[in-house]
Amino acid sequence: MTVRYLRHPELRFTAVEGEGVVLHLRTRRYFTVSESGLAVLEALAAPRTLEELVPVVLNRYEVTPERAEQSVRDFLERCLTADLLAVERVG
Amino acid sequence: MLRAWLDRAQLDPPIPVWIDVRLEQPPTLTDDPRPVFRQPGVVVRADPSDGGVHLTWEAAPAVAEVHATQPQACVTLSPSAAARLDECTDTFLVTVLIFLLRRTGWHHIHAATAVDPAGRGWLLAGDGQAGKSTTAALLATQGWRVGTDDTAFLAPLNGCVTAVAYRAPIALRPPGYRLLGRLGGTLLPRRRKLGYWPEELGGRFAARVVPDVILFTSVGIGPTTATPLGARESLAQLVRWSAWVMLEPDFAQQHLELLADLARQAKSYRVTLGPDLFARPARLTELLA
Numbered sequence: 503m504t505v506r507y508l509r510h511p512e513l514r515f516t517a518v519e520g521e522g523v524v525l526h527l528r529t530r531r532y533f534t535v536s537e538s539g540l541a542v543l544e545a546l547a548a549p550r551t552l553e554e555l556v557p558v559v560l561n562r563y564e565v566t567p568e569r570a571e572q573s574v575r576d577f578l579e580r581c582l583t584a585d586l587l588a589v590e591r592v593g
Numbered sequence: 594m595l596r597a598w599l600d601r602a603q604l605d606p607p608i609p610v611w612i613d614v615r616l617e618q619p620p621t622l623t624d625d626p627r628p629v630f631r632q633p634g635v636v637v638r639a640d641p642s643d644g645g646v647h648l649t650w651e652a653a654p655a656v657a658e659v660h661a662t663q664p665q666a667c668v669t670l671s672p673s674a675a676a677r678l679d680e681c682t683d684t685f686l687v688t689v690l691i692f693l694l695r696r697t698g699w700h701h702i703h704a705a706t707a708v709d710p711a712g713r714g715w716l717l718a719g720d721g722q723a724g725k726s727t728t729a730a731l732l733a734t735q736g737w738r739v740g741t742d743d744t745a746f747l748a749p750l751n752g753c754v755t756a757v758a759y760r761a762p763i764a765l766r767p768p769g770y771r772l773l774g775r776l777g778g779t780l781l782p783r784r785r786k787l788g789y790w791p792e793e794l795g796g797r798f799a800a801r802v803v804p805d806v807i808l809f810t811s812v813g814i815g816p817t818t819a820t821p822l823g824a825r826e827s828l829a830q831l832v833r834w835s836a837w838v839m840l841e842p843d844f845a846q847q848h849l850e851l852l853a854d855l856a857r858q859a860k861s862y863r864v865t866l867g868p869d870l871f872a873r874p875a876r877l878t879e880l881l882a
Contacts, residue, residue: 514845516853518825525832525849527640530839532832534825 504592506549507578513586515543529585538562539577549590552578598682602690603760603800604746610664610693612686619656619669630840634684639692639840646692646841650685653677657689662843664696680783687744687759691837699746699757700848702835705729706740706756706802709878716745716756716804716859718834724812724866727769728877730789733796734773735874739763740799747835747851754855756802762788772871804859806881807831813865819880820863827861828853 512527515535522540524533535543538559545558552574559570581587595614625647627638636649646659654671666689674681691701704718705725709732717725726742733739740758748755762779764786770778775794778787791798809822809830822830831852832838838848862881870876 512842514842514849516828516846516849518828518853518856519823521825523825523828523832523849523853525839525845527839527842527845532829534829 504551506551506590506592507546507555507581507587508549508590509543509546510586510588513543515540524586526584526586531584533584533586535577538573539581542574542577543581543586546587594678595682595686598686601760603798604690604694604757605800606664606694606697606699607748608664608697610690610697611666612689612693613665613667615667615669616672616675617669618671619654632684632688635688637688637840640842648685648689648692650674650681652680652684655681655685657685659689659692660696662696664693666693683783694746695837695841695844695848698847699748700835700844700851701837702745702747702756702831703743704745704756704834705742706745706758706799706804707732708738708740708799708802710736713805714756714802714859715806715808716802716855717808717810718830719810720834722812723810725810726763726765727772728810728866728870729791730763730765730769730773730775730794731871731874732877733763733789733791733794734775736795738797738799739791740802745802747855749851749854750801753803754851754858756804758798758800758802760798760800762790763794764788772868774871804855807855807859807861808864809834809861810864810866813867815865815867816869817867817876817880818865822861822863824853824856824861827859828856830861830863831856 515522515524520537522535541558542555555574556571625638627640630637634651638647645661648657653674655674657666657668659666704716707715729739729742742763744759745756748757766786770787778789781788
């Protein structure tokens with residue numbers, strides 16, 4: 503089974519000083535995310551798997567693939583907790 | 594009377610706004626599952642975007658339906674609401690206006706606006722106890738131009754974020770007008786405040802202000818202090834005082850980008866306003882020099 507992540511349709515975000523500012527219109531809450539988190543959110547314009555998202559960080563920073571994967575995994579977990587993302591299971 | 598209210602506000606949006614007013618008992622709202630966004634005295638149901646906006650006044654029977662995308666509203670006022678038209682315009686109809694102007698690209702912010710003698714634009718944001726009105730009145734006594742003490746609309750004009758003032762008297766509570774030490778003013782009995790036009794205080798009216806400085810104000814008992822804020826912190830504060838950004842997905846991104854542009858455009862400070870400001874009004878600009 504493939505797990506794909508997708509943005510909540512009522513997220514709006516913008517970049518300021520290299521960081522992301524995220525509004526969740528449904529919960530009316532406000533978040534800030536790091537530069538790499540913003541890049542992941544931007545990549546989630548379409549549903550993506552963890553494996554598809556890791557290169558987003560890997561291509562921007564000098565980190566090991568393991569470190570990049572852990573970073574993306576942690577970010578996705580935090581976003582799921584805050585209801586910023588949802589998951590779809592395919593196959 | 595409604596025409597006089599709109600004329601007094603001196604707003605000049607890029608697209609005309611239409612308000613169709615009917616004087617009759619408004620229909621009772623049937624079940625509306627949309628989440629409620631409460632403002633003082635007004636209940637707003639604004640999502641999803643394809644449903645337009647429904648507003649209800651809590652003080653007397655009055656409702657409004659704002660078109661989902663066009664700056665058009667249908668307002669129904671009961672006879673008892675029409676009998677309290679001043680109150681109705683100050684609370685209910687101004688909220689309808691906020692939604693109409695949003696459809697022209699203008700976005701509300703809870704803020705005072707002013708222009709200092711050097712020509713710099715100032716925006717003071719904060720809640721009803723943050724000292725915006727008293728400071729706006731004080732600045733008017735120093736010859737500053739003042740747009741509004743409370744209600745402004747952010748608009749992208751000539752490549753800058755501009756704050757357009759909703760013109761109304763600067764409304765001071767007793768502690769404010771005692772600190773100001775000025776006689777005169779007009780009693781605003783429902784609000785238990787005294788209202789002053791900037792011109793009465795020695796200032797002038799500024800219809801539009803391009804903010805160079807943003808202050809997020811609160812009132813303290815010690816000396817006035819100012820702490821610089823970065824653009825990201827400034828944007829977080831602007832979202833707080835421009836809370837309509839959270840409504841209507843179709844307009845939220847444009848609104849958020851405007852706030853972000855403003856956060857980048859101006860220098861921002863968190864300011865605690867102290868009573869020393871009334872002895873030395875210049876302290877405000879000295880602190881930020």
